[in-house]
Amino acid sequence: MNGIKKLPLGLLVILIIIQFVHPARNKSGQAMPNDISKMVTMPPDVQGILKKACYDCHSNNTDYPWYTYVQPFHWFMDYHIQSGKEELNFNEFGTYTPRRQQSKLRSIENSLKDGTMPLSSYTLIHRNAILSEAEKSLIISWVQNSKDSLNKKNL
Numbered sequence: 001m002n003g004i005k006k007l008p009l010g011l012l013v014i015l016i017i018i019q020f021v022h023p024a025r026n027k028s029g030q031a032m033p034n035d036i037s038k039m040v041t042m043p044p045d046v047q048g049i050l051k052k053a054c055y056d057c058h059s060n061n062t063d064y065p066w067y068t069y070v071q072p073f074h075w076f077m078d079y080h081i082q083s084g085k086e087e088l089n090f091n092e093f094g095t096y097t098p099r100r101q102q103s104k105l106r107s108i109e110n111s112l113k114d115g116t117m118p119l120s121s122y123t124l125i126h127r128n129a130i131l132s133e134a135e136k137s138l139i140i141s142w143v144q145n146s147k148d149s150l151n152k153k154n155l
Contacts (some may be wrong), residue, residue, distance in 0.1 A: 027061055034094030039101070040146040046139060051088065053118050053129040057084030060091040065125070080122065101150055109143045112136045 056062045074109040111117035
């Protein structure tokens, strides 16, 4: 019985200790010469949509919400950011081969069409990242035009 009473105290101590362990923040503060907006023409409205709904996990600069200052939430967010950047990093788009650029643009289009992006676990808390049908259509149209312009550029 005595061990059961110590369990909540032990968990509390662990929760306090982990508050001092923080992964590095995803903030470069640098100009991004390889950003997708430098590689393909991007209307301001498309760029705004991508920044509000995608760039937190798919760029080198994340706007961190208040809850990420509490562990273990920062670790969860950091995991999503690292996974997102491995899949697609808008700030590094210019470093991708032409074939990979095309593939990433196709992935953006497919993810919007099948509803897998933005992640529902992300939009649950980040309501501003929920995309309307009009926003999805705008991005899909931009992606299709961008694929064509990249094709012409690489011929």
